[in-house]
Amino acid sequence: MNGTSSLMTLKRIFIFSLFSVFVLCFLLLVNEGHIKHESSSPPVGIQTFHKYNINCLAIYDFDPMEVEKALIIKKNQIVKDTDESLSVATSNCPLFIQTRGYDDVCVSEEEKDFPIAYSLVVHKYAWMVERLIKAIYSPANIYCIHYDEKSPASFKSAIKSFASCLPNVFVASKIEYVYYASFSRVQADLNCFSDLLRSEVKWKYLINLCGQDFPLRTNIELVSELKELNGTNSLMTRQTPEHQKRRYKYQYEVIGNSVYVKRLVGTERLKSAPPHGIEIFFGSAYFVLSRDFIVYMNSSAVVKDFLKWSEDTFSPDEHIWATLVRIPGVPGEVPRSSPDITDLMSKTRLVKWLGHEPHLYPPCSGIHIHEVCIYSLGELRWLLNYGHWFANKFDPNMDPIPLQCLEEKLEERRKLFGC
Template sequence: MPPDVGKFLSASSHRRPEKFTKNHVLHHFQDELMKRGSADRHQSLDPAVMSGVCPTEQSPEGCGHETSAEQNPSTTDSHGNFCVCSVMLVVYVVNSTADTPAVYVVFLRKVPAFKPLEPVLMSAKCSPLRLRKKLCPSLLSLLTLSVLLLVSIKYSFISESADFASLSVHQPIHKHAINCAAIYDLDPAEVGKSLIIRRKKMVEDKDKSLIQLTRNCSSFIKIRGYDEVCVSEEEKVFPLAYSLVVHKYAWMVERLIRAAYSPNNIYCIHYDQKSSAEFTAAMEGLARCLPNVFIASKRESVFYASISRLKADLNCLSDLMGSEVRWRYVINLCGQDFPLKSNIELVSELKLLNGSNMLETSRPSELKKQRFSFHFELKDASFEYLKLPVKTEQKKPPPPHGIEMFIGNAYFVLSREFVEHLHSSPVMKDFLEWSEDTYSPDEHFWATLVRLPGVPGEVPRSQADITDLMSKTRLVKWHYLEESLYPPCTGEHVRSVCIFGAAEMHWLLNYGHWFANKFDPKVDPVLIQCLEEKLEEKRKLFQSGTSLTCGWG
């Protein structure tokens, strides 16, 4: 079947694709052929392709009725575009996603169309004014084409099914048939296609499948392409360290590591002690198969906004300091983060920091001061967090050593020298102890310590606030700031934070940040897939023409 046929009608209807057997296709064709006069014209064209339809008030009989030319004259829309009722041969492509072989469904449908769209949408149809005289296209021609298409199904269905069976073994992550370059360019039709994919109930990639895949490490490494990751000389002499604090969605964690992966980097995984047995087994499998990935030696039961979140990162930092890898910067991530730069791009930008640190650090508002001015107690909660810090009336003493407080977020990019200094600093230990009973201490701990006089990479206290949009560590969209600081979220919101959608891909990759939060394959799987593809393209582009070492060689 010519490839342009599928493209021509990939958006010819917003009717949802279904899974069809060959017999279903034949019955569908026969049924639609019999009912061709009763099709509702508003269901014939995708709104993303057609800017309007024949207005009901201007065409009272509509295209959906068998009327003569005299009974149903051609009309014009409000812009003067000539509107005709026509017969179209519609080819539905029941798409070739990873779990559904491509099947072509053919039937007749009458549709309205504006004359300017004729070159694109009306090449296989004709006006009813000429239908009686010329019978264009004739029923015989249509039936002949249909038979040819159905014959193609007989052979393509079997071969594509076999291909899928092979693919499912070798590609554990569901891949969607989407043009990521078009998504990046905000092509309306392709973005619309991603919305259709989002509405489908996709089979979730289970933690168990990652456990099974990592039982054979050589197979896992090959299937996921870790052995194909190459390192330039620039990257080789500038290794990075990662602290990943995670608790669910094993495949998302693996995809995050894979997207940020370089054989000369080092990755510490801290999984929550409350995580499921399958999730922890999947994380252990990753650490067993990848020589530069390890599990934190000490793990916390992490509770939202408590000291345990901060301690999880500190546990990884302590282990990373003992690593043989002489990393230059350390970056902390959570399970719903994703990189916006390839490793070689990130290395190039981190080198420009020249030893300084990158994180949000601002003066606190009076409301934010409440978080560390009063004693908080961790108490049971009746919803997803299980436990939450609750404010008491007990006031806290001021921070030790005359420390001036700053606030930020939990995300950081810290130099090795800064971490080494803190590792042996009594001031840091005293400040950590003082922060034990505060609310969300990870959001003031790093922002304050980086302002201490004399620390490596110091941000002077006199320096102006560094906001989250100024710090490149993490790009986050807050619901209440959308349309004032950044465009609206095209995904969903959770606790006022945007879970990004595919239509934000161009914005994400061009804003200038290194990582972003939040991503969720259950909200928009297309965006994550397209970011993976784009990062791989950028890695190869920036590494082209350089001396490379691939795998762990």
């Protein structure tokens, strides 16, 4: 080998070595995240809510090892998903839609021909709101979200960002400060009613939800059961218990020097009798109402007078809907002479009330807030077998496992229908 050849060989070795070092450094930088690159897998910024390594089938069967594992997660390992992370995830709508599977939702012809409208009144847990909508999502449906004006800016920003990613999800055009047990809760739903009636989507039924509800049925199952209602309304409506009548016999008012500390208080001022001789019935805040009924409400002077009369009552959402569906001649009427329809009889919402445990249902395995059970592992089988469409309440910061397992169960049910 002559000197020239040796020199050329050394140059090649040097160049190859330099190239190898460059490639190694590049890979290290990529691995450390210092170099941005396009990838089909979601970047860190698109990470969704936290999922736990849990076997839901074993939990349904009360497998001791898996239940113990879930209880340890509940006690020590809960990851609190932030509103800000949803804002980050939805800053890239196409990637968010793909990551969460909104672009791959199976829709039957039956669902396309029977769109459902939703009014969601929410105030916290942005990811929970997103998961709720995802669990019942269909491009044929339409979803109005009303957030509480008092909610943190991070929550409101996340909800607006999420809604901007989907053409059939929107934030109500008029937003209220919502106060516990006041008419503002009803007004929030009414605001969504108006927006939904103006929508081009000719929905058949309207269902109202809160941010801690979760479905127990898939959209195609809901469509099938709503069709069976054949235009009637579904909700709790019963004779008012004597101890509840004070709620509308006396005036209540919202007081406070700041929008963030206002609260509803009772007075000793008697109210006038309900207008138009309307008989008051007792129910809940949750309903399934036909489009014809909502249209009627929107144009009826009797309804408007009754809503106005209810503005200074306590928790008016627990008598307004139950009463309006009993007015003679309304679309989907429940005759005044009909027997009581309890919350367990209506499929609208499954709630465990402290006062009804244990004689109506098993004791709550979670905790109670405002006498309502926050569901835990012990409720899963009961929830799925009771026949209701939605359940309340869930709290991902207290026990995230029930939500994750219900999501898996709904996915299984969708597959049974070919999706």
